[in-house]
Amino acid sequence: MNLIQKFTNIILFSLVMGLVLTSCGEDKKTTKIEAPVPKKARVKIPAFDMDNAYAHIEKQLSFGHRIPGTPEHVACKDWIVSELKANDVTVEIQEFKADFLGLKDQQSYNIIGSINPDKQPRIMLAAHWDSRLIAEKDPNKDMQDKPIMGADDGASGVAVLLEITRLFKENPIDLGVDIVFFDAEDNGVPNGDASTENTWCLGSQYWAKNPHIKNYKAKYGILLDLVGAEDAMFGLEGHSMANARNLLLKTWDLAANMGYSNYFQKYTAGTITDDHVYVMRGRGFPMIDIISLPPSEGKTGFGAHHHTHDDDINIIDKNTLRAVGQVVTAAMYKESDGSF
Numbered sequence: 001m002n003l004i005q006k007f008t009n010i011i012l013f014s015l016v017m018g019l020v021l022t023s024c025g026e027d028k029k030t031t032k033i034e035a036p037v038p039k040k041a042r043v044k045i046p047a048f049d050m051d052n053a054y055a056h057i058e059k060q061l062s063f064g065h066r067i068p069g070t071p072e073h074v075a076c077k078d079w080i081v082s083e084l085k086a087n088d089v090t091v092e093i094q095e096f097k098a099d100f101l102g103l104k105d106q107q108s109y110n111i112i113g114s115i116n117p118d119k120q121p122r123i124m125l126a127a128h129w130d131s132r133l134i135a136e137k138d139p140n141k142d143m144q145d146k147p148i149m150g151a152d153d154g155a156s157g158v159a160v161l162l163e164i165t166r167l168f169k170e171n172p173i174d175l176g177v178d179i180v181f182f183d184a185e186d187n188g189v190p191n192g193d194a195s196t197e198n199t200w201c202l203g204s205q206y207w208a209k210n211p212h213i214k215n216y217k218a219k220y221g222i223l224l225d226l227v228g229a230e231d232a233m234f235g236l237e238g239h240s241m242a243n244a245r246n247l248l249l250k251t252w253d254l255a256a257n258m259g260y261s262n263y264f265q266k267y268t269a270g271t272i273t274d275d276h277v278y279v280m281r282g283r284g285f286p287m288i289d290i291i292s293l294p295p296s297e298g299k300t301g302f303g304a305h306h307h308t309h310d311d312d313i314n315i316i317d318k319n320t321l322r323a324v325g326q327v328v329t330a331a332m333y334k335e336s337d338g339s340f
């Protein structure tokens, strides 16, 4: 044990004793447990550029709706691939056909970008890149059968991950990372019924059964969904809490230590069928979902813009993009030197 370690241990011991004493001396309900003292990263954690991420959302929207089987979707796919390649990411495209909302055999693509492809273990970062064919929650009934722009629902997660690949290029990282953009996530049957659960997340369902590398396994995964809205708040999503609790709490602690506890809050949020569920079921490694589920009227739900035409560029707040982007960036660089 060197001096620094010894000093750290003394601090940790004092903190633990402090907590024990506090909880003995006070009403348990009012005891506030602070996030643990973070291990300091040896590597430099680069600054996430929220303007770049915002521009990546605008660019995706400029293609139009990204609905599998349409030319707009293909154009956006080509752009995502070119962005990945420009950042020296190795790209593999997985093609499959999807049936959704009355459409059949729609050409779909999972896009898989690998950083340091020969390195083990792998970390998976993912988002869905398709947008929704309908707006069933829009207050204007005449507009409910029209596709949404999906600035938050789809484009925001892609934008954050693309900016992170630029950071990986500018600040080479000693870590094996797979960036996976799942297709056909957001075109399921909108009744919230367990019987229609498998109409969602078609890209991750396909990938989980047919991983791009045989027997693919990552150490863990982080999924980003709805990570750009002005009223975003990230609670502890149910499947993540049940199956990837340590990773989830560690990530929220990191966020708190970085000053983002206003976005990352430790309340119990809803249980959401999202791509992480199929990855965990199919491939058996833990994966968390960073997904905005703000609390209102005693429960949590998606923001008011969800699956309405308000999910356009006006709902995006760069500060939300930065909070999520900076936390995930920090997690990756800290993972690379063992301090996460």
Ligand SMILES: [Zn+2]
Binding pocket: 132, 153, 186, 307
């Ligand atoms: Zn959605």
